[in-house]
Amino acid sequence: MKKNWLTLNSETFLWIKGEEGLLYNTLNATSFPFANIGEVEKICNELLKVDNLYSVMVSDNQLQDKKSVAWIDSIITNNMGCLTREVTYEERPVSLMPILKVQDNTQRYVWEHNRGIQGTILDNLHEVFFYINGTANGENELYKQIIYPLKINESLDYRDIIDFCFNSKNPYLTRIYLIGSLFTYPSYSILLNELHQLHIQLVITVTDVDYLHYMQAYTDLAMQEDTIVQVMVKNINRMEELLANHNKIDVCYYFLVASEAEYEYVLDTIERNNNKMDYQIIPIVKDNLDFFRNLVYLDKKELTEIPLTKRDIFVRQSINLNDFGRLTVLPDGRVYSNVNHSSLGTIKNLPIDIVYKEFTKGQSWFNVRKQKPCSDCIYQWLCPSPSNIELAIGKPNLCLMKE
DSSP states (O other), X not given: OOEEEEEEOTTEEEEEETTEEEEEETTTTEEEEEEOOHHHHHHHHHHTOGGGTTEEEEOTTGGGOHHHHHHHHHHHHTTSEEEEEEEOTTTSOOOOOOOOOOOOHHHHHHHHHHTTOOTTGGGGOOEEEEEOOBOTTOOSSGGGTSOOOBOOSOOOOHHXXXXXXXXXXXXXXXXXXXXSOGGGSTTHHHHHHHHHTTTOEEEEEEEHXXXXXXXXXXXHHHTSTTEEEEEEEOOGGXXXXXXXXXXXXXXXXXXXXXXXXXXXXXXXXXXXXXXXXEEEEEEOOSSOHHHHXXXXXXXXXXXXXXXXXXXXXXXXXXSOTTTTTXXXXXXXXXXXXXXXXXXXXXXXXXXXXXXXXXXXXXXSTTOOSOSTTGGGOTTTTTSOOOOHHHHHHTOSOOBSSOO
């Protein structure tokens, strides 16, 4: 018997949360929310059955229902699927629902670990952050939000840093960060020479004050092909001095702003000086939640305008893009996958053992939006991964959908 069939394409996601629904087409980044009620709800329930191959029969009654017809028209208009009329079951178009197929590497890593096999688990380590020492210009809370030097007297032994880096080496380790006051660190030249032998990009992160104090030395470092210097500008009033001494060298400035006035001042100062520099503006939490709501929080329009591929969404569903592949070593030698959570070990441990612990017992690398209120939101997998900012403000999301 010939029937009418609605088929969604394999690049379109259908998400349902109670009486709310959302369709998102990764081919053209179009989306539309809808009320998941009545005949539309019945159709959606059938579409979400894997065995139906993203294709369901649409009855004549449903094609006479104004709401379901408008819903189907929106699907066709946005190239999310098609309505095929008067064909048999065998002739109907079929598709594959976009479902994340999880390859349980953790289980394989446990099997290898129990048998003393190193395997490839270390390939998941991509970046290592060393807080080599402290500086009088550091901050002891800010590092929990962003990368920022500490105000502390402890420092790491350069030999431990070298050993940890050499033991971390794998084809996917792309960056090593040295955070603190490099030119007050004992044996910094030995450390740099040894790390350059790894042929991995070095990123030197320094406060604005320390950078200005040792500007020529940092300038010389930035001239090296495999080295980047990041200047964390917390003192916005030092911008003029930084710009005056900026000689188009490969230094990246991170301007930390805590208010709209600071945000506007940074933009105006850069524009006024007509300075072509590599920079980012980073909002920081500092008793300023209203500022954060205005500048950082995402609304429905902003979320749906972010172009995401099918792979992008699968990644959001499986790993934390802010934390995955990263380890941080603080000056006391403790190692973290995220400094807001418990330590995984110390710098004396082998990196492979620390990575294994994060895979099997960690809280960071696989922290995705499965918690409330995100788990009740149709925009759940369009949102960026959970971040340290959310931990800093004690709020599980940075959006205006579920407050």
